[in-house]
Structures are given as C-alpha cells and as structure tokens.
Amino acid sequence: MIAIIKYNAGNVTSVQNAISNLGYESIITDDPALIRAADKVIFPGVGEASTAMNYLKERELDALIKSLQQPTLGICLGLQLMCKYSEEGDTTCLGIFDTPVKRFPENDIVPHMGWNNFSSAQSPIFKDVDLNNDVYYVHSYYAEINEHTIATCDYILPFGTAFQKDNFYAMQFHPEKSATVGYHLLKNFLEL
Amino acid sequence: MLKKRIIPCLDIANGRTVKGINFVDLIDAGDPIELAQKYVEQGADELVFLDIAATIENRGTLVELVKQIAKEINIPFTVGGGINSVSDVSKIINAGADKISVNSSAVKNPKLISDIAQEFGNQCVVVAIDTKLIGDTWKVFVHGGRTETPLKTLDWAKEIETLGAGEILLTSMNNDGTKAGFALDITKQVSELVNIPVIASGGAGTKEHFIEVFEQTKATGALAASIFHYGEIPIPELKQYLREQIINVRITN
Numbered sequence: 048m049i050a051i052i053k054y055n056a057g058n059v060t061s062v063q064n065a066i067s068n069l070g071y072e073s074i075i076t077d078d079p080a081l082i083r084a085a086d087k088v089i090f091p092g093v094g095e096a097s098t099a100m101n102y103l104k105e106r107e108l109d110a111l112i113k114s115l116q117q118p119t120l121g122i123c124l125g126l127q128l129m130c131k132y133s134e135e136g137d138t139t140c141l142g143i144f145d146t147p148v149k150r151f152p153e154n155d156i157v158p159h160m161g162w163n164n165f166s167s168a169q170s171p172i173f174k175d176v177d178l179n180n181d182v183y184y185v186h187s188y189y190a191e192i193n194e195h196t197i198a199t200c201d202y203i204l205p206f207g208t209a210f211q212k213d214n215f216y217a218m219q220f221h222p223e224k225s226a227t228v229g230y231h232l233l234k235n236f237l238e239l
Numbered sequence: 240m241l242k243k244r245i246i247p248c249l250d251i252a253n254g255r256t257v258k259g260i261n262f263v264d265l266i267d268a269g270d271p272i273e274l275a276q277k278y279v280e281q282g283a284d285e286l287v288f289l290d291i292a293a294t295i296e297n298r299g300t301l302v303e304l305v306k307q308i309a310k311e312i313n314i315p316f317t318v319g320g321g322i323n324s325v326s327d328v329s330k331i332i333n334a335g336a337d338k339i340s341v342n343s344s345a346v347k348n349p350k351l352i353s354d355i356a357q358e359f360g361n362q363c364v365v366v367a368i369d370t371k372l373i374g375d376t377w378k379v380f381v382h383g384g385r386t387e388t389p390l391k392t393l394d395w396a397k398e399i400e401t402l403g404a405g406e407i408l409l410t411s412m413n414n415d416g417t418k419a420g421f422a423l424d425i426t427k428q429v430s431e432l433v434n435i436p437v438i439a440s441g442g443a444g445t446k447e448h449f450i451e452v453f454e455q456t457k458a459t460g461a462l463a464a465s466i467f468h469y470g471e472i473p474i475p476e477l478k479q480y481l482r483e484q485i486i487n488v489r490i491t492n
Binding site: 094 | 243459
C-alpha cells in the first residue's frame with residue numbers, strides 16, 4: 048500500500064490517479080499508523096509553505112515524516128517542505144535536505160511554469176529515463192543546489208530539481224503531470 | 240530551457256466539445272475525453288476545458304467530467320466556465336483539475352482572484368480575458384463576449400497580476416475563429432506589461448501564426464481549438480515546424 052499524505056495542500060487526486068494508472072493501490076491519509084505501515088509514502092503538495100507547515104505541525108505530521116524509514120517521495124511543495132527553510136512565509140521546514148528555498152528573482156516570468164528539462168546524476172529514481180524529455184514545472188520558489196541534489200534545472204538560475212538522502216527522494220516538477228516520462232519516474236520510485 | 244506551450248482548448252457545452260466563430264454559431268466538435276486523450280498522445284503541453292454553456296445557463300461546471308478527464312490524462316489541465324466562488328474552485332480542484340480559469344466572475348468581483356490565490360496558490364488561478372478592439376482601445380468583454388465592460392485590457396491585466404493571478408489567457412474576439420492569426424499587438428502589450436505567463440488565444444490558422452506570436456510577443460503559450468479539432472494542423476507537425484524555426488518546444492520521444 049502507498050500512503051499519500053493528506054494535508055491542506057492542493058490537488059492530490061492527480062497523484063492518486065497516476066499511482067492507480069501504474070497499477071498500485073494507494074490511500075490518501077493523515078493517520079500516523081497508516082502512514083508508518085505503508086510500503087512507500089508520497090508527500091505531494093501545491094500551496095503556500097507556512098500554511099502547510101502549520102497544518103503538519105498541528106497534527107504532529109512533521110515529526111512523523113522525518114522519522115519515516117520507507118522510501119518517501121516529496122513532490123513540488125513536498126520537496127520544498129523537506130528542505131531546511133523557505134522564504135515563503137519565513138518558514139522553518141522539515142530539514143531533511145540541508146538547503147534553503149528561495150523565491151526566484153523577477154528577471155523573468157515568475158512562476159516558472161511549463162515544460163523544462165533536467166540533468167541527471169546517479170540515482171535509481173532516474174533508471175532508464177530518457178533525459179531528452181521535459182517535465183512539467185509550476186513554482187515560484189526553488190531549492191538551492193546542495194550535496195543531496197541528484198538533478199538540476201535552469202530557469203533564471205540553476206536550482207535543485209531532484210534530491211535524495213537515504214530513503215528520502217524529492218522532485219520539484221510534477222511527475223504525475225509529466226506525461227510518459229513522469230510516469231516512468233513514478234514507476235521507478237514505486238519499484239524501489 | 241523552458242519550452243513554449245501548445246495548448247488545445249476544448250469548449251464544452253452539455254458534455255460535448257463545440258466550436259463557434261466569434262463566440263456564436265456553435266457546432267459539435269466531438270467527445271471531450273476522446274479528444275483530450277488524442278491531444279495528450281500527440282504531445283499537447285496542457286489542455287484547457289471551458290464550459291461555455293455554464294455562465295449562460297447559470298450552472299456549475301461539470302465536476303463529473305473533470306473527474307473523468309483527470310483519470311484519463313497525465314498532463315496539466317485548466318477548467319473554466321461558470322466559476323463564481325472559492326467553493327466552485329474547490330469542487331473543480333478536488334475533482335482533479337490543476338488550474339481553474341475565471342473571467343466574468345473576476346470582473347464582477349476582483350477579490351475572487353485573491354481569495355482563490357490565497358486558498359489554492361497563485362499557480363492555480365488563470366484569469367481569462369476576452370478582449371475586443373473598440374476604436375483604438377482594447378476593451379474587456381464578459382459573458383462569453385456578449386457584454387462590453389468599461390475596463391481597458393491593459394489596466395485589467397495589471398490589476399489581476401497584482402491580485403494574484405498565476406497566468407493570463409488572452410483571447411482576442413476580433414481574431415477568434417477567423418484563422419487570420421493571433422492579435423499580435425495586444426498580446427505583445429499585455430505580455431510585456433505583466434511578469435506572469437500569458438497565453439495567446441484566438442485566430443490561429445497556420446503554423447506561421449504560432450511563429451509570429453512566439454517571435455513577436457512574450458507569450459509563453461499559444462492556445463487554439465478548431466485547427467486541432469479538425470486535424471488541420473496536427474500537433475506533432477506543428478511542433479516539428481516550430482523547432483525547425485528555432486522556437487523551443489517539447490518534442491516527445
């Protein structure tokens with residue numbers, strides 16, 4: 048069973064649809080017991096960082112997420128909340144990845160919205176993924192590159208678009224909305 | 240590099256795709272789910288579904304259709320038409336849409352834009368502007384293009400950016416359905432005025448029209464309907480052509 052963490056952060060239906068289309072069962076839940084018992088955990092999210100962190104803290108989901116041992120995947124806001132700090136709402140985040148999240152300088156259109164490519168490093172999550180494909184982004188804040196960055200993207204400036212540390216994985220783009228290549232990445236995660 | 244987006248639009252009325260010229264004389268253009276799937280396979284970058292009957296008949300957008308679409312397609316899509324409140328948005332987003340678009344309701348109540356942005360994030364708020372050249376001024380029209388408002392398009396574009404819109408879908412009523420090309424002047428003006436993505440809409444008839452709009456304006460996406468519905472310009476052929484003309488687009492491998 049795949050647990051998708053339920054919190055007040057936008058549309059998780061599409062994540063569940065994608066997992067279902069890939070042949071896996073999932074449950075959208077904020078029940079700590081169900082999350083702990085899941086084979087894999089997905090931490091999705093679109094929304095505002097401080098509101099989302101407050102919601103997680105009120106339900107003590109912040110400590111729970113940090114303590115997870117199974118493969119756990121943060122998507123979009125999920126990635127940003129797994130970082131140390133976000134400029135959005137001056138928010139202290141989970142600190143799984145020791146890097147800050149900053150707002151894009153307004154040198155170009157913000158949000159970064161649309162299809163963009165990424166570069167890969169070695170990670171099982173990129174197994175057999177053709178890097179000439181683009182993935183779908185929509186975000187106004189970015190995570191700075193650090194030692195746990197496994198892929199970067201360039202928009203206004205280079206930023207970390209995928210991270211991995213131990214059992215924690217994260218993607219800034221939306222694999223569930225990135226057509227065939229996105230499904231491939233999700234499948235790689237589900238097969239870890 | 241960020242790619243320019245090619246966005247087929249499906250105008251929906253009573254569960255079917257329809258297309259009219261200058262917003263009237265609607266004719267049937269097929270099943271929305273089938274069309275949507277075809278477009279995804281062909282490499283469309285996003286889809287827009289506009290329930291054009293919703294405002295007129297004063298009913299909510301078809302949540303069930305949105306659920307079905309969300310199950311069938313794996314690229315982002317926007318749903319618009321008849322969205323008047325945060326609660327309408329909530330239903331559409333929870334059904335699986337990535338973004339919603341508002342038009343008449345935002346003109347009537349601009350605060351709706353900031354309310355939606357606060358609740359669901361700026362990225363989810365597309366404000367659609369239907370614009371028409373009146374004399375030498377581009378004005379905003381509402382109610383499916385039937386009602387002129389006092390708003391000037393450029394003033395409104397700036398205001399909705401300030402209110403928290405994530406994107407502007409700019410349709411020129413003068414050009415819509417004519418296949419004579421996008422309205423380059425107003426698209427250029429709006430896209431240079433705001434710092435959020437602008438999607439050009441209305442008038443696409445040839446592949447060259449897409450080159451024009453991407454070369455001469457800062458639009459990051461171009462939307463069209465009939466040329467895709469009737470297979471006049473297949474998306475893969477359009478994208479191949481754009482790439483040959485050094486416009487950066489997503490090519491699916």
